[in-house]
Amino acid sequence: MIRLLEHEGKALLGRRGFAIPEGALFPGLPPTGPWVVKAQVPVGGRGKAGGIRFAATTDEVRAAADAVARLVIGGHDVRAVYVERRVPPGREVYLAAHVDRDLGCPVMLACPAGGVDIEAVPHERIARVAVDPLAGLGDEDAAMLARALSPDGPPPPALRRAVADLYRTLVEEDAELVEINPLIVGADGTVTAADARLILDEDAAFRHPGRRAIPEGTAFEEEARRRGVIGIELDGDIAAMMNGAGMTMATLDQLVAMGGSVRGLVELHGAMARGPDHLAGVVALMASLRPRVLLFNIYFQFRNLDTVAEGIARAIHAAGPGGLPPVVVRIRGVREAEARRILEPLDCWVTDDFARACARAIELSGRPVLRR
Amino acid sequence: MAILVDARSRILIQGITGETGRAYAARMVAAGTPLVGGTSPGKAGQAVEGVPVFATIAEAVAATGADCVLSSVRPAAALAAMTEVFEAGIRVAVLYTENVPVHDAMRMRALARARGACLLGPNSAGVISPGRANLADLNDARVRAGRIGVVSKSGTLTYEVIDGLHAEGLGESTVVCLGGDPVVGTGFAEILRLFEADPGTDAVVLVGEPGGAMEHEAAAVVRTMRKPVVAYVTGQRAPPAKRMGHAGAVSGAGAEATTAAAKLAALRSAGCTGVDIVTDVGAAMVAALAARRGAHAS
Numbered sequence: 001m002i003r004l005l006e007h008e009g010k011a012l013l014g015r016r017g018f019a020i021p022e023g024a025l026f027p028g029l030p031p032t033g034p035w036v037v038k039a040q041v042p043v044g045g046r047g048k049a050g051g052i053r054f055a056a057t058t059d060e061v062r063a064a065a066d067a068v069a070r071l072v073i074g075g076h077d078v079r080a081v082y083v084e085r086r087v088p089p090g091r092e093v094y095l096a097a098h099v100d101r102d103l104g105c106p107v108m109l110a111c112p113a114g115g116v117d118i119e120a121v122p123h124e125r126i127a128r129v130a131v132d133p134l135a136g137l138g139d140e141d142a143a144m145l146a147r148a149l150s151p152d153g154p155p156p157p158a159l160r161r162a163v164a165d166l167y168r169t170l171v172e173e174d175a176e177l178v179e180i181n182p183l184i185v186g187a188d189g190t191v192t193a194a195d196a197r198l199i200l201d202e203d204a205a206f207r208h209p210g211r212r213a214i215p216e217g218t219a220f221e222e223e224a225r226r227r228g229v230i231g232i233e234l235d236g237d238i239a240a241m242m243n244g245a246g247m248t249m250a251t252l253d254q255l256v257a258m259g260g261s262v263r264g265l266v267e268l269h270g271a272m273a274r275g276p277d278h279l280a281g282v283v284a285l286m287a288s289l290r291p292r293v294l295l296f297n298i299y300f301q302f303r304n305l306d307t308v309a310e311g312i313a314r315a316i317h318a319a320g321p322g323g324l325p326p327v328v329v330r331i332r333g334v335r336e337a338e339a340r341r342i343l344e345p346l347d348c349w350v351t352d353d354f355a356r357a358c359a360r361a362i363e364l365s366g367r368p369v370l371r372r
Numbered sequence: 373m374a375i376l377v378d379a380r381s382r383i384l385i386q387g388i389t390g391e392t393g394r395a396y397a398a399r400m401v402a403a404g405t406p407l408v409g410g411t412s413p414g415k416a417g418q419a420v421e422g423v424p425v426f427a428t429i430a431e432a433v434a435a436t437g438a439d440c441v442l443s444s445v446r447p448a449a450a451l452a453a454m455t456e457v458f459e460a461g462i463r464v465a466v467l468y469t470e471n472v473p474v475h476d477a478m479r480m481r482a483l484a485r486a487r488g489a490c491l492l493g494p495n496s497a498g499v500i501s502p503g504r505a506n507l508a509d510l511n512d513a514r515v516r517a518g519r520i521g522v523v524s525k526s527g528t529l530t531y532e533v534i535d536g537l538h539a540e541g542l543g544e545s546t547v548v549c550l551g552g553d554p555v556v557g558t559g560f561a562e563i564l565r566l567f568e569a570d571p572g573t574d575a576v577v578l579v580g581e582p583g584g585a586m587e588h589e590a591a592a593v594v595r596t597m598r599k600p601v602v603a604y605v606t607g608q609r610a611p612p613a614k615r616m617g618h619a620g621a622v623s624g625a626g627a628e629a630t631t632a633a634a635k636l637a638a639l640r641s642a643g644c645t646g647v648d649i650v651t652d653v654g655a656a657m658v659a660a661l662a663a664r665r666g667a668h669a670s
Contacts (some may be wrong), residue, residue, distance in 0.1 A: 099474050102585040103555040104481045133478040134486070174473055182494020204473035206448045234611065245552055249581060249606035249632075250650045255647045256609040299531050301511035302395075333514075333531075354532060355651045 002043040009196030010014035037064035043074035092182035097170040110145040114182035137167040156189035170175035174204030228271040236261025237365035246259040259370035260362035263291040279311025295361040300333040309339035330357035374501035385410040386443035397421040403512035403604040408436040429460040434550025454480035467493030477555040485545020491557025497549035498529025513653030521567035524579035545573040554576035560590035580605040587635035600660035607632040
């Protein structure tokens with residue numbers, strides 16, 4: 001999932017033929033005002049947080065940019081400040097296209113009340129069209145959506161074009177969401193994208209040269225990603241490594257339900273194939289979170305457990321005596337006996353039972369075990 | 373009895389000469405799964421594990437009468453591969469491939485539905501009817517034929533569920549992994565209906581996860597079922613908006629109904645026995661079966 005900043009999203013919409021306001025990243029600015037100064041963060045709610053300010057003079061632009069750059073919005077530092085020429089007032093409408101995971105197809109959304117939080121708009125005011133991904137958006141559906149955005153008269157041709165272009169943008173850019181809120185419909189029939197929220201599909205990067213994920217996680221999560229595993233940082237006691245997404249979430253549930261707390265999670269993903277030294281590096285990364293306990297919950301039905309065991313063993317050796325927090329290993333499956341032989345001489349606790357491993361990890365973290 | 377695949381299935385591996393394809397072929401033949409062939413462009417006429425290799429799925433179907441496909445092609449080739457599969461009239465397809473673009477997933481899902489076929493995946497660990505047919509990333513030695521249906525988004529978590537059933541002396545009719553991606557071909561609701569209609573299945577374990585509404589659709593089906601359903605939804609304690617491994621498992625902040633807790637509550641109120649931790653599934657199933665027997669006796 002790649003969340004574009006507003007200015008990146010607008011540049012993309014501009015390439016797709018949408019009219020966008022003239023703009024520049026501060027300290028650049030469009031030659032003539034009035035201006036809007038906008039915080040660039042990958043989340044909504046900027047207006048309420050003071051991240052959008054108006055300016056009539058270049059001095060006001062500088063003052064506003066300075067104030068906006070210092071904001072933290074929805075937990076995100078402001079990454080850049082974008083300065084735009086203010087769009088002449090017009091009717092503000094909402095137009096979006098997104099991938100609806102439950103319907104399994106693209107859905108178009110149109111609402112004549114734009115410029116506000118769409119979640120707050122009554123459901124019946126939003127026109128929705130589910131699109132057959134094999135057929136694409138039909139002319140009649142596109143016309144219906146344009147009419148929904150123009151309740152007081154026939155929609156201008158530019159608005160009808162915007163509806164069709166938005167669907168094409170969603171599909172051809174392999175986007176999960178393209179949202180324009182507000183889209184400003186001028187009295188002269190022009191249509192301008194005054195904001196843009198886009199989420200692109202990272203998995204489609206092979207069709208879009210240069211498409212790259214934007215780092216969004218903590219330093220630990222980004223380092224995990226570089227090492228080919230999935231890392232999740234939390235604020236509890238136990239750092240745990242699992243194979244498989246379901247097992248990762250299930251282990252978190254189990255630890256918390258039994259009275260423990262989790263400092264971090266690592267899902268091995270494909271990293272097994274990179275061998276024990278690579279795995280030892282991932283173990284060291286887990287230890288860098290300074291957890292009270294390291295837990296490994298690994299069940300392999302095809303891969304070899306001794307590879308993981310060797311990785312853990314190398315991490316224990318590399319850290320030296322007392323260099324790692326207490327280690328609890330649950331191993332089950334292929335080459336379990338071989339893996340045990342590697343681990344048992346070392347300073348760690350080994351079992352083949354999921355719940356017992358969790359109980360032991362919680363005990364070692366210094367908390368009472370609430371259920372067994 | 374079982375659902376989707378059984379001993380009469382005629383199975384192909386798409387991409388049988390690749391590393392994953394060969395590994396699956398070896399497993400299937402060793403376990404007696406009815407593998408009848410495979411495809412690999414440019415390798416027609418060869419054999420892998422004693423089964424013939426064809427250039428296309430259509431040729432393989434014509435020669436072998438195949439009706440099921442396991443595919444592990446690369447992500448960029450997945451849509452074309454599934455198009456070929458469904459156009460050849462295949463009934464059940466497992467797409468094991470991960471990292472398939474979501475727009476491709478939507479198209480292949482629409483194709484499967486238009487043809488009345490069942491697509492599991494993308495990113496599905498497959499389907500297995502123990503002792504009959506195995507198109508799954510599950511080891512034949514670690515499943516046991518029985519009368520409990522299992523349906524899960526996750527593959528690895530089914531290992532744990534199955535072990536829990538075995539500890540109680542139970543076994544599986546069919547284990548179905550839907551796939552961990554946000555858009556997959558088949559949902560819980562369709563599989564629950566198949567299990568309800570299957571004379572070889574007495575009860576079902578459903579394993580859901582955060583994100584989307586699939587478990588809510590499942591809850592609506594559970595209300596119509598006579599067979600007991602034990603449900604666990606992973607990520608009960610997952611922080612909102614953290615991606616938890618599966619691309620599909622993001623319970624976005626503000627979307628209350630998509631959290632694991634909301635889904636488990638919905639499944640419980642529909643009549644499921646809900647459990648908070650996966651290691652409780654086995655005991656909960658025993659209790660659910662006993663309660664059903666009690667209800668029948670009275």
